[in-house]
Structure formats: structure tokens, C-alpha cells
Amino acid sequence: KIQIRGKKDENFGEWYSEVVVTGEMIEYYDISGCYILRPWAMSIWEILQTFFDAEIKKMKIKNSYFPLFVSPAVLQKEKDHIEGFAPEVAWVTKSGESDLEVPIAIRPTSETVMYPYFSKWIRGHRDLPLRLNQWCNVVRWEFSNPTPFIRSREFLWQEGHTAFATKEEADAEVLEILELYRRIYEEFLAVPVSKGKKSELEKFAGGLYTTTVEAFIPNTGRGIQGATSHCLGQNFAKMFEINFENEKGEKAMVWQNSWAYTTRTIGVMIMTHGDDKGLVLPPKVATTQVIVIPVPYKDANTQGIYDACAATVKTLNESGIRAEADFRDNYSPGWKYSHWEMKGVPLRIEIGPKDLANNQVRAVRRDNGAKTDIPVANLAEQVKDVLDSIQQNLFETAKQKREACVQVVKTWDEFTEALSQKKLILAPWCDEEDVEKDVKTRTKGEMGAAKTLCSPFDQPELPEGTLCFASGKPAKKWTYWGRSY
Numbered sequence: 053k054i055q056i057r058g059k060k061d062e063n064f065g066e067w068y069s070e071v072v073v074t075g076e077m078i079e080y081y082d083i084s085g086c087y088i089l090r091p092w093a094m095s096i097w098e099i100l101q102t103f104f105d106a107e108i109k110k111m112k113i114k115n116s117y118f119p120l121f122v123s124p125a126v127l128q129k130e131k132d133h134i135e136g137f138a139p140e141v142a143w144v145t146k147s148g149e150s151d152l153e154v155p156i157a158i159r160p161t162s163e164t165v166m167y168p169y170f171s172k173w174i175r176g177h178r179d180l181p182l183r184l185n186q187w188c189n190v191v192r193w194e195f196s197n198p199t200p201f202i203r204s205r206e207f208l209w210q211e212g213h214t215a216f217a218t219k220e221e222a223d224a225e226v227l228e229i230l231e232l233y234r235r236i237y238e239e240f241l242a243v244p245v246s247k248g249k250k251s252e253l254e255k256f257a258g259g260l261y262t263t264t265v266e267a268f269i270p271n272t273g274r275g276i277q278g279a280t281s282h283c284l285g286q287n288f289a290k291m292f293e294i295n296f297e298n299e300k301g302e303k304a305m306v307w308q309n310s311w312a313y314t315t316r317t318i319g320v321m322i323m324t325h326g327d328d329k330g331l332v333l334p335p336k337v338a339t340t341q342v343i344v345i346p347v348p349y350k351d352a353n354t355q356g357i358y359d360a361c362a363a364t365v366k367t368l369n370e371s372g373i374r375a376e377a378d379f380r381d382n383y384s385p386g387w388k389y390s391h392w393e394m395k396g397v398p399l400r401i402e403i404g405p406k407d408l409a410n411n412q413v414r415a416v417r418r419d420n421g422a423k424t425d426i427p428v429a430n431l432a433e434q435v436k437d438v439l440d441s442i443q444q445n446l447f448e449t450a451k452q453k454r455e456a457c458v459q460v461v462k463t464w465d466e467f468t469e470a471l472s473q474k475k476l477i478l479a480p481w482c483d484e485e486d487v488e489k490d491v492k493t494r495t496k497g498e499m500g501a502a503k504t505l506c507s508p509f510d511q512p513e514l515p516e517g518t519l520c521f522a523s524g525k526p527a528k529k530w531t532y533w534g535r536s537y
């Protein structure tokens with residue numbers, strides 16, 4: 053039998069690194085912070101992409117592709133927002149033996165690549181709204197500890213960049229896209245997230261406001277930004293002169309948004325559902341939803357069992373279920389059970405002599421290990437119901453675990469106590485940036501400082517006279533705080 057050594061509740065980092073490799077999602081690469089996405093991971097990315105791409109096309113957003121390379125002049129155009137990022141920019145300085153006249157940057161994000169052309173293409177109000185998306189990779193030469201899917205020097209994402217005549221249109225789209233990100237997490241990855249607004253300190257400095265879907269990893273007690281949807285206001289329009297002649301013939305600047313989700317989504321899902329037997333894949337995103345395993349017996353009708361397995365796969369495939377059979381004769385059924393459990397396949401179907409005789413199959417769930425015998429008669433329907441139940445159970449379980457980590461605090465002492473207990477803290481805050489900076493300073497440590505994660509749109513009741521937990525000033529809003537990735 054094959055086992056993973058790391059235990060999720062003992063050494064989370066080791067457990068995670070092992071699970072992504074033994075689950076055949078990731079292969080480590082000889083350049084630090086870079087990883088190989090193997091088919092078992094790539095197919096999840098493609099399932100999410102298929103959903104999101106179809107949804108943005110319904111919104112009349114068009115895909116495009118802009119160059120990987122950014123000229124330094126244009127990259128440095130957005131002075132204040134990139135100065136903090138400059139160390140992350142990767143540069144091409146040579147081709148072959150010869151140095152480039154001028155080094156060229158590799159895109160860390162594409163505002164400065166795209167917006168000079170937005171300026172060229174947008175002349176009149178009839179050119180609006182301009183709504184483009186690109187599916188691509190970006191490079192950010194980060195130095196903090198690299199983690200497969202979660203933090204890598206190159207990652208896949210989509211980045212949407214849109215321009216509107218009015219702020220109202222931009223505001224509406226920000227939320228429409230954020231809802232798609234919530235659906236990616238909650239409906240596909242079975243990961244609960246909180247929709248909210250980033251603080252002034254945590255938002256994208258180049259924008260007007262940032263909305264986010266925040267996830268939480270109970271094992272590490274850290275929040276993690278799941279995806280982000282920014283309203284850029286007119287900041288980039290001003291910088292890149294993206295103007296248009298409005299209906300009254302006046303010259304006006306456009307209102308812009310930009311939004312992204314990345315391959316980090318896959319890492320959050322693995323961290324949320326994985327267990328000590330390996331990956332646990334939600335059926336909606338499982339490359340293989342059902343693995344059918346023949347359990348031949350010495351003198352039993354082996355061919356009959358194999359035929360029943362093939363027929364089972366065929367029946368399930370015909371009803372849209374992603375099923376495979378493992379006919380390899382050089383591995384025992386027991387070995388196969390462990391192997392496909394490590395790969396996180398949501399449902400296993402075993403067919404042995406008894407099942408064959410009773411015209412049924414033995415179904416075993418990956419999420420809770422429950423075994424049920426299903427008659428071959430209406431197999432597809434029952435398997436679909438079990439898969440739906442697994443999807444729902446994974447989400448509910450993750451939701452309960454996350455809710456159990458939420459700690460409402462009112463005072464500084466309660467805050468530091470909750471932080472030491474790896475809680476997701478919900479606290480009343482005066483919404484002053486200096487206070488947030490002060491909390492960061494006061495909670496500095498080798499585990500990293502506490503920061504605001506988001507102010508949830510869904511605000512609990514804030515009784516008159518409630519004071520900020522950190523400053524004692526009148527509280528303005530409930531905010532999630534915690535350490536983060």
C-alpha cells in the first residue's frame with residue numbers, strides 16, 4: 053500500500069507539499085518558485101476556465117492577447133503603484149550572446165501593456181464599453197516562501213480590463229464579476245468565501261477600491277485572497293489619457309475595472325478538502341469523478357467482471373459522468389483503492405463476483421468512506437445523486453469548519469488571544485488607516501503580522517456606541533482580521 057507520510061494536522065506544510073506531488077498534480081521544477089502543472093491539475097484549471105469564459109462571454113466581454121513583454125518606459129509610467137512592486141519585476145536583458153539595448157520587463161500584470169492601446173482605441177462614447185479579458189501567465193519574482201498553486205513566480209490567471217462611460221456601469225460590473233468568483237469557489241471548489249471590500253491600506257494602490265472573495269485555511273489560521281475585482285476609478289484614464297467624447301460632445305475620462313483569479317484557486321481547494329489519505333476532489337472539478345475497479349476472484353468469472361466494469365463506465369459516460377476503469381493487471385485492488393484515494397477521486401465503484409451475481413455495484417465515497425450497493429438498473433441516476441451529495445457535503449463541512457474558526461472580538465486582549473488561537477477574527481474597527489498600520493506593528497512576529505482581510509458586504513448589526521477594538525474610537529464597520537498568505 054502507498055501512503056503519504058505527512059499528517060495534515062501535524063505538519064501542514066509538509067503534508068501539502070506531499071499531497072500535491074503524490075496526487076500527481078504538481079512536479080517540482082529546478083527553478084525555485086516554479087512548478088509543473090500536470091494533467092490532474094490542468095484539467096481542473098480547464099473546468100474552471102470553461103465556466104468563467106462562458107460567463108464573461110454572456111457579458112459581451114471579449115478575449116484578446118497582449119504581449120508578454122513590457123517596455124520599461126511604459127512600466128514605470130505608473131510611478132506610485134509600481135514602486136512597491138519593482139523588486140518583483142523580471143527583466144530580459146540579453147538575446148543570445150548580445151545584451152539588449154534596453155532591458156525588457158516580463159508582465160507581472162497587464163495594465164501598462166494594455167492601456168496605451170485603450171487610449172488609442174477609445175475615441176467616442178460609441179467605443180464604450182470596451183471590455184477585454186486575457187487568459188495568460190504572469191511573472192512576479194517574489195521572495196517569500198514559494199508554495200505550489202498558492203505562491204509561485206509564474207502563475208496562470210485571467211485578467212479582465214474594462215472601460216465604461218460612467219462609474220455606475222463600472223461599479224455594477226465589479227460586483228457581477230465578484231459573484232462569478234464566489235461561484236467558482238462555492239459552487240465548483242466547494243470552498244466557502246466572504247465577499248467584501250479591502251481596506252485603503254490593503255487595496256490595489258493604483259485603483260479606487262478593491263473587492264475580494266476571502267477564503268480561510270483553518271489548519272494555518274491564515275486568510276487567503278481568493279480572487280479580486282477592482283474599480284480603478286479614473287486613475288489610469290488620467291495617466292494613460294483614456295478619454296472619450298460623451299453624448300454632449302464634452303471630453304470625459306473613462307471609468308475602469310480590472311479583475312483576476314489565478315491557479316491559486318486549486319491550492320485553496322486542496323488545502324480545504326485534502327486529508328491524510330491525500331487529495332479530495334469536489335465532483336464538479338474532478339477530472340475523474342468515478343473510478344471503476346474490477347475485483348476478480350481466483351476462479352470467478354473474471355471476464356464477466358471486466359465486462360461489467362466496461363459497461364459501467366460506458367453507462368456513466370453516456371450520462372455525462374467522468375468515469376474511468378482501472379484495468380491494470382499489475383496492481384492489486386487494494387493498491388488501486390489507495391492510489392485513487394490519493395488522487396482524490398470522489399467515488400470508487402468496485403465490482404466483484406458477488407456484485408456481478410446480484411447485478412449491483414459497490415460504491416465507496418471518498419469524502420466520508422460510506423459504502424453503498426447500487427443496483428445496475430438505474431446506476432447513472434443514483435451515481436449522480438451520490439456525486440451531488442459529496443459536493444454538498446464537502447461544502448457544508450468546509451463551511452462549518454470555517455465558521456468554527458470565526459471569533460468575534462471587542463477588545464485588544466480578545467484580539468491577541470484569538471490571533472494566538474489561529475482564529476479568523478471579526479472585529480469592530482474605526483476604519484482609520486493609522487490604526488490598521490498600528491495593529492500590524494503591534495502584531496509583528498515570525499508568524500507574520502495581522503492585517504485586515506476584508507470588510508464583509510454582509511455586515512452584522514453594529515450597536516450604537518460600539519468602540520474600535522484597537523483604538524477605542526467609535527467603530528464604523530465590522531472587519532475580518534487575521535494573518536494571511
Ligand SMILES: O=C1CCCN[C@@H]1CCCn1cnc2cc(F)c(Cl)cc2c1=O
Nearest residue numbers: 134137140141160161211256310311312
Ligand atoms: O489584481 C489585479 C487584477 C488583474 C489586473 N491587475 C490588477 C492589479 C494588480 C496589482 N499588482 C500586483 N502585482 C504587481 C507586481 C508588479 F511587479 C508590478 Cl510592476 C505591478 C503589480 C500590480 O499592479
Ligand SMILES: [Mg+2]
Nearest residue numbers: 137140192194
Ligand atoms: Mg504580490
